[in-house]
Amino acid sequence: MTSTTYGATGALPRSLSEASVADRSWYAAGITLLAVRIIQGFIYWGGGSRRFIYAPSKLDAWGGHNWMANKFQTAMPGALFGTDHLISFLLLHFDLLYVGVILFSAAELIFGAMLMAGLLTRLSALVTMGFSVILMAMFGWQGATCIDEWTMAACNLAMGTTLLLAGGSAFSLDNVLLRRNPRLANRAWFRWAGGTLPLPLREGGFRGVAFALLAFVLVFNIGTYSYYRGSVLTPFHGGPVSPTKHHVTLTDATVAAGGAIKVHAYLDGGTPEAQLHIVQAALIGPDHAVLNVWDAKALSALPKADFYNVYAYNKFGPGPYGIRAPMGAMATITFPLPAGMATLPSGSTFKLTDVDGSNFTARLKTPAH
Incomplete structure (x- = not known):
């Protein structure tokens, strides 16, 4: 590629020493960039x-x-x-x-x-x-x-x-094109799209x-x-979405027909470098009494059919030590209730706990009687 540079008029100087100060400055800028x-x-x-x-x-x-x-x-x-x-x-x-x-x-x-x-x-x-x-x-x-x-x-x-x-005039194919066709210097599209000449x-x-x-x-x-x-006008903060600590948003927790809890889970915080690991799920009554617990073994035993994933890529699913999910996973998960628990007290809460001890909760919607 040629290192010749051209001025605003598109003239072709015989050598850099004959170019104007503006031409030399433009050429120097091209080299610098x-x-x-x-x-x-x-x-x-x-x-x-x-x-x-x-x-x-x-x-x-x-x-x-x-x-x-x-x-x-x-x-x-x-x-x-x-x-x-x-x-x-x-x-x-x-x-x-x-x-x-x-x-x-x-x-x-x-x-x-x-x-x-x-x-x-x-x-x-x-x-x-x-x-x-x-x-x-x-x-x-x-x-x-x-x-x-x-x-x-x-x-x-x-x-x-x-x-x-x-632009970036030095050592460029734009220079080659202009050297072979000097008339391009008078074409507005070339001045705006190329890098050899200053903007018109x-x-x-x-x-x-x-x-x-x-x-x-x-x-x-x-x-x-x-x-x-933050750190501009406000103190440093971890951001609206944490890139280090997993967070699960639980919504639409309901008691389904047949004696099961369905809950919509979205892993909307954390790092893609490490998966989320849910090791416990619990049903908490309105008086804070624990009504039922699914431990890691029970969560691992959940069939894949109990995970209705919204997307076909990053998914919630059973893992060796509970439920696991990569970043961005979103699913409706079914948790079977023990026999005799189809009716639950109003105001109950459903809770998931991850391997780091973080809790994610949702108020359970119970059917009207």
Whole structure:
């Protein structure tokens, strides 16, 4: 790739020494941003290449837990801006989910490679900015020791914005295209999508665009950080969704016909690196008396048919030491009652206890008599 750079007019200087001060500054900026451009491209190329080339099991919807749907489901509890509903919709519609995963992975691969090569540099940078926003909204809350996914996406958003504004003229295929066809310098689409020439804006217009993008990056990055962890205007906190401690929301606990309790359980907090382990379930009367207990052995013996999982990927189910579930699992679980307990006192509570001693409860709805 050529290292020649061109000024705002698209003129071709015979050598760098003959170029104007502005041309030399633009060329120097391109050299300076080479590391940013290549690494930004590599990050997203790496995401796509892992799935298509180096770890194809991630795109194998029939091959097990590496399938990308499992990762999407782990993100669902803390996803922002309605993306949790989008994830849920896709998880329930396999064809759309599979096409979406393939297209997103292909876009990462293609635009990452384009950015590394400097082909339509600004367009590629803009697409990677979109990737950063999506990843931050979906996965930004995760990270057991720090907000790992947020940190990477926040940096990528700033890097992409820099490349969108500055281009990246040096050592790029955009330069090759312009050298072979100098008339591209007068094409607005090439100035906006490529990276060889400055944006076709006057100084005031360019400054306005730059400050608008700066404001967006600052508000989005700092705002999401404050939401996830505080430490901006408020003290540090663990976030609306804990990435370290499991949490189960229990709803619709009812006494079913035939003498059983049905309860809807959603694992909406914790880390995807470790499964939830429920080791005890209990039925508590209105006077706090224990009416019935299902120990770990009884929970392990529950048949799979007693777990009606909403999604086909991360599921609640019986394990060797009780009930287990990966992050994002959602199911209606049936707990059989002993004979003679079909009628329960009003105001009873159903409780699950995990291996760490955390309790999750729901008020039991008893049928009217």
